[in-house]
Amino acid sequence: MSVCDEVRQDGDPRDHGGQGRQNLALLCFYPHRAMEARLLATLAAEGFDDLTIAQGRIAARIGPGGTRLTDLAAQALVTKQTANHLVDQLERAGYVRRVPDPTDGRARLVQIAGRGQAVVALARRVEAEVEAEWTAHLGEEVTAQLRAALERLREITDPYR
Amino acid sequence: MSVCDEVRQDGDPRDHGGQGRQNLALLCFYPHRAMEARLLATLAAEGFDDLTIAQGRIAARIGPGGTRLTDLAAQALVTKQTANHLVDQLERAGYVRRVPDPTDGRARLVQIAGRGQAVVALARRVEAEVEAEWTAHLGEEVTAQLRAALERLREITDPYR
């Protein structure tokens, strides 16, 4: 999915795939989508079938000691309302809990709760597995180059670096 | 946004950004998101403020000679219903048109229509501009390596290659 790929330069009428030079952003999209799909499918298969993509995107940004709702919203690039809504669902399902922030009476920290720990562990395994497959396909050196380039690119494309 | 980043390995309590080693899929996500946001903002600023992200994602996959709805849906990984709905909107707004497929009485080809041509041209310009910025940041050689690595990765992550 991508507004990015607003365009295709290849010239084959009725083309179905697109062999032309694709823009970089679109190329970035495929691995991301593949990982997301794989992760969601595996989690569902292992019994966590009540997780949605949006919930995962929020949950993924919870730090070890808990994270404020506002920070979650900012990092995920959604509004506080949306983040709040998703955290509500996650809390109801037992994946996270909200505790008061000891350093700020207004704030509460969203923390991974019991059921969430299991999901995180599983997700970590799947991630490592998929990355290993990619490394096997690309080779160690190219993978390292890829990671380095993406990390540098992040400097100018991630507003919350 | 990413279920991909289900996990963070860094250990700083109350961390807000994440300096630890990020998984590759998440790293892929930042450039994609940045391009999408830039594209949407520019298009809106130039008067195409009735375009949504989802519409762009569908429109982006229309080939020069037109593309079938089913193919658009498959490539964008959405259902035919969703694709149809989005094409309806694009058609109503004058960006695309539907013509009968001469080779198949059941099918119709979605083609870029008058107003869509202007968008495509503008989008192409913005894409080139953003890629140029990235190249300036990374350097020619690293950019070329990045593209090559992503293209190879696409071989195993894009089901509609």
Next chain:
DNA sequence: ACCATTTAGTCAGGTGGTCTGACCATCGTC
């Protein structure tokens, strides 16, 4: 101390995107 401003979070209402399920028309084949 006090008030103004900012920040954390919530509530209400609405739109858009996406899905599942059921359905019709046409194609290709035996």
Next chain:
DNA sequence: GACGATGGTCAGACCACCTGACTAAATGGT
């Protein structure tokens, strides 16, 4: 020419997300 597969549409529902308006607590200047 009948039948399974394919292209597309219709109906209804849910989820994600947004804008706008609001409360409560922290912060900073006088």
